[in-house]
Amino acid sequence: MTPTRRTVTATLGGATLSALAAPIAAATTQSATPIRRVAILGCIRQKKPVPALLAYAAAKADLNLWIGDNVYVDTKDDPAAFAEAYAQLATKPGFAELRAQGQHMATWDDHDYGANDADRAYALKEDSKTAFQRFWNLETDTSAPEDGVYSSRLFTFGQRRLHVIMLDVRWRRDAPDGRGDILGEGQWRWLNSRLAVPADLTLVISGTQILLNAGTGSETWEDYPRARDRLFKMVRRHRRPGVVFITGDQHYGEVARARGALGYDAVELQFCGLNQIEKPEKNLYRVSPVSTSLHSMCLLDIQWEADDHNAPHILYRVIDTETGATDIAYRLNFSELTFG
Numbered sequence: 001m002t003p004t005r006r007t008v009t010a011t012l013g014g015a016t017l018s019a020l021a022a023p024i025a026a027a028t029t030q031s032a033t034p035i036r037r038v039a040i041l042g043c044i045r046q047k048k049p050v051p052a053l054l055a056y057a058a059a060k061a062d063l064n065l066w067i068g069d070n071v072y073v074d075t076k077d078d079p080a081a082f083a084e085a086y087a088q089l090a091t092k093p094g095f096a097e098l099r100a101q102g103q104h105m106a107t108w109d110d111h112d113y114g115a116n117d118a119d120r121a122y123a124l125k126e127d128s129k130t131a132f133q134r135f136w137n138l139e140t141d142t143s144a145p146e147d148g149v150y151s152s153r154l155f156t157f158g159q160r161r162l163h164v165i166m167l168d169v170r171w172r173r174d175a176p177d178g179r180g181d182i183l184g185e186g187q188w189r190w191l192n193s194r195l196a197v198p199a200d201l202t203l204v205i206s207g208t209q210i211l212l213n214a215g216t217g218s219e220t221w222e223d224y225p226r227a228r229d230r231l232f233k234m235v236r237r238h239r240r241p242g243v244v245f246i247t248g249d250q251h252y253g254e255v256a257r258a259r260g261a262l263g264y265d266a267v268e269l270q271f272c273g274l275n276q277i278e279k280p281e282k283n284l285y286r287v288s289p290v291s292t293s294l295h296s297m298c299l300l301d302i303q304w305e306a307d308d309h310n311a312p313h314i315l316y317r318v319i320d321t322e323t324g325a326t327d328i329a330y331r332l333n334f335s336e337l338t339f340g
Helices: 052-059 081-090 095-099 125-136 185-195 225-238
Strands: 006-012 015-021 027-030 037-041 063-066 103-106 151-157 160-166 201-206 243-247 253-258 266-271 296-303 313-320 326-333
Touching: 037 052, 052 095, 052 296, 063 160, 081 095, 081 125, 103 125, 103 160, 160 185, 185 225, 253 326, 266 296, 266 313, 266 326
Parallel strands: 027 151, 037 063, 063 103, 160 201, 201 243, 243 266
Antiparallel strands: 006 015, 037 296, 151 160, 253 266, 296 313, 313 326
16 A cells, blocks of 8 residues: 655744655555666755755655755754754755655664664653654554664566665664674664565665774774674575675765675675765775765666666765766676675
């Protein structure tokens, strides 16, 4: 059944603002046409101009993935701050146009969850979840209502299948003491069931980088070695080809690879920061140039079928929306994501 589109409202300074919210449904979406373009969005300072949203709207992606830090709430004790932040995002030029086109999925990272590096102990997590779901009109397939905002959707078109798995890396996250967990047992069980679903391409989204070495000062799954090893082992156990990690958090773009980690290379396409930049970390897994444009856009263009010139592949691009220049163009063939 196709969910009904409805309008989500938020109040800011006494004014009621509406954000057109096409429902973000879990389960299966069938389409007569393939998902050929996927947009990656996140790390948006809603109090500053976000001209990249206009570029995203013009790009007309088939699927838009909001991967975390979609707004910066950063509060310890103000439940009203969540709706205020989302209301500010809703007023940005290009947002309503973008939100009304294509399909959308969303998860959060620390700043829209509520505070920098926030974990399971964050006091306003329930208020945050309520505001998140109201704004994004989220329908999840979580295993328990008390868990966070993880979700998935399987897109089918002809004989092709694209599976998108949006992780929640905040709700059950422990302190990074070398022994802690990130997902929590409920989400691990759910993820195990999701990785059992056959697909040509599976995009696993994490707000925190998976392939960033520890000791940089930034959050990374490598600070949770048991959790990262469990993630990699789960992919190997299911012998699931075509898994690609999409991550955010850092205010730049890069590609990282861990040789043979999944039975084939673990590949991470990292991007975040539509209107902010920072000095790149020294990532030992990095295999690409780094994009540090202030106003940037990330697109994944997918070619599903071989032709006379190209094998099936993903083309990851980060584009400077002020100049139109391509900062990174990285091609990943499906054949690189298979077991030997």
